[in-house]
Amino acid sequence: SSLPTSTVLDPLFLYIDEHQNEFVQRLGEWVAVKSDSSHRVHWGDIHRILNMTADRIKEMGGQVEFADIGTQQLSDGESLARPPVLLAQFERDPNKPTLCIYGHVDVQPAKKEDGWATDPYTLTELNGNLYGRGATDNKGPVLAWLHAVETYRATKQEVPVNLKFIIEGLEEIGSDGLDELTRQRNESFFSDVDYIVISDNVWVSRKPALTYGTRGSSYFFVEVEGPKLDLHSGVFGGSVHEPMTDMIALLGSLLDHTGKILVPGINESVAPLTEEEKKLYKDIHFDIEEMKKAIEVKSFLQDNKEEILMARWRYPSLSIHGIEGAFSDSGSKTVIPRRVIGKFSIRQVPNMEPSVVERQVKEHLQEVFAKQKSPNSLKVTTSVSAKPWVANLNDPLYIAGRKAVKLVFGEEPELIREGSTIPIANNFQEVTGKRVMMLPIGGHDDGEHSQNEKISRYNFIQGTKLFAAFFYELSKLQKDQ
Numbered sequence: 259s260s261l262p263t264s265t266v267l268d269p270l271f272l273y274i275d276e277h278q279n280e281f282v283q284r285l286g287e288w289v290a291v292k293s294d295s296s297h298r299v300h301w302g303d304i305h306r307i308l309n310m311t312a313d314r315i316k317e318m319g320g321q322v323e324f325a326d327i328g329t330q331q332l333s334d335g336e337s338l339a340r341p342p343v344l345l346a347q348f349e350r351d352p353n354k355p356t357l358c359i360y361g362h363v364d365v366q367p368a369k370k371e372d373g374w375a376t377d378p379y380t381l382t383e384l385n386g387n388l389y390g391r392g393a394t395d396n397k398g399p400v401l402a403w404l405h406a407v408e409t410y411r412a413t414k415q416e417v418p419v420n421l422k423f424i425i426e427g428l429e430e431i432g433s434d435g436l437d438e439l440t441r442q443r444n445e446s447f448f449s450d451v452d453y454i455v456i457s458d459n460v461w462v463s464r465k466p467a468l469t470y471g472t473r474g475s476s477y478f479f480v481e482v483e484g485p486k487l488d489l490h491s492g493v494f495g496g497s498v499h500e501p502m503t504d505m506i507a508l509l510g511s512l513l514d515h516t517g518k519i520l521v522p523g524i525n526e527s528v529a530p531l532t533e534e535e536k537k538l539y540k541d542i543h544f545d546i547e548e549m550k551k552a553i554e555v556k557s558f559l560q561d562n563k564e565e566i567l568m569a570r571w572r573y574p575s576l577s578i579h580g581i582e583g584a585f586s587d588s589g590s591k592t593v594i595p596r597r598v599i600g601k602f603s604i605r606q607v608p609n610m611e612p613s614v615v616e617r618q619v620k621e622h623l624q625e626v627f628a629k630q631k632s633p634n635s636l637k638v639t640t641s642v643s644a645k646p647w648v649a650n651l652n653d654p655l656y657i658a659g660r661k662a663v664k665l666v667f668g669e670e671p672e673l674i675r676e677g678s679t680i681p682i683a684n685n686f687q688e689v690t691g692k693r694v695m696m697l698p699i700g701g702h703d704d705g706e707h708s709q710n711e712k713i714s715r716y717n718f719i720q721g722t723k724l725f726a727a728f729f730y731e732l733s734k735l736q737k738d739q
């Protein structure tokens with residue numbers, strides 16, 4: 259006979275409310291660590307934040323291990339030891355289900371001069387929002403999990419599930435090495451895990467959500483190399499094949515003005531839309547006008563809610579990110595760059611296969627380049643290569659998620675997918691065979707990867723309650739079955 263829900267959860271919720279300032283302060287300490295994985299100069303800070311995470315876990319009685327995941331080949335040709343993956347576990351009771359929580363403590367790059375209103379590495383509270391790089395992606399949610407564990411301990415209640423953590427520092431550049439580690443530890447670390455939960459995305463409206471799918475991703479580097487040195491465009495312009503001209507032709511061949519990907523074969527592999535799936539988009543709250551206002555765009559490529567959501571979640575997209583080597587400062591330099599590297603990525607959906615997409619893109623670019631009849635050299639390389647992930651919504655894990663959301667927010671969660679990528683999500687499901695769910699706590703307007711990234715104090719604190727309630731609901735699930 260179990261205790262009434264309120265007897266268990268009320269003291270936890272009270273503790274969380276009373277300690278919210280400490281929780282916010284700790285988030286400030288974490289945000290201050292510049293653990294930007296995109297550049298090796300910050301990798302020392304990734305080690306630092308992993309150590310801070312390990313210290314918190316140890317203080318709460320957990321055991322930690324730093325698992326080696328090999329070396330990373332960098333774009334300058336050098337290789338560098340990757341920051342390890344933090345594997346942690348708490349005392350195990352064979353009568354309780356085991357939940358493994360995944361998160362990451364690296365962040366996207368951020369500079370004040372990119373247009374941030376406040377310093378990105380100084381957590382700043384304004385109008386109920388906590389601004390700072392990593393506040394929502396993903397330091398806030400990782401801390402919220404740890405604070406939920408702390409809350410059980412501090413209120414002298416047993417955590418009702420066995421807990422394991424897998425925390426990495428290279429998610430934002432594709433989680434290289436983590437797939438191999440998952441395979442290596444499948445028979446050990448993962449063997450007694452029942453469920454894997456990830457909180458590394460955001461809601462799609464003001465309503466709380468459970469996420470059952472993410473898109474995959476492949477990242478492409480297209481290098482065109484020409485003359486030995488940069489050239490004077492007045493002297494050589496009109497007489498040489500310019501690498502930038504080749505690059506514009508290559509990048510311009512990838513998609514049209516409607517966003518349709520023009521690489522042959524890509525759209526054909528997308529899983530067909532069924533009537534049943536189509537219905538799922540109807541009830542989702544998504545305010546087109548509010549979103550237009552929030553990101554200051556005049557229109558979207560699609561003109562109704564269902565089509566916008568499908569374009570974000572269940573169709574592929576191609577985004578061009580930049581051209582290395584191209585003149586990008588202010589002023590009017592007149593050189594012809596000798597070598598340029600175009601960068602773009604393709605978000606992938608069922609039934610696309612990253613290795614096939616990568617081959618299709620390379621063949622397409624080679625064909626376009628051949629038509630340029632350019633003597634310059636072309637090299638296409640790839641990174642990331644993450645598969646899309648879709649979970650079974652009927653899995654009991656989603657029942658526990660729904661109940662916890664209802665308890666904390668007083669309403670049913672929306673069942674959503676996610677347009678961005680958690681590179682390891684599909685591997686967790688395929689390699690370990692475990693059930694995977696995403697339980698986001700970030701708000702729809704948090705601005706992940708953007709200037710002025712934030713998490714609201716409300717979402718951070720209610721999110722901590724959600725995780726505490728989720729442990730409870732997950733343990734009841736086992737007993738109810």
Ligand SMILES: C[C@H](N)C(=O)N[C@@H](Cc1c[nH]cn1)C(=O)O
Pocket residue numbers: 395396429430431432458459475477642678679680681706
């Ligand atoms: C959803 C998650 N918070 C995230 O931002 N993931 C990154 C992962 C990625 C993809 N390519 C390289 N890293 C993303 O979706 O951009």
Ligand SMILES: [Zn+2]
Pocket residue numbers: 362395396429458
């Ligand atoms: Zn993230």
Ligand SMILES: [Zn+2]
Pocket residue numbers: 366395430706707
């Ligand atoms: Zn991210």
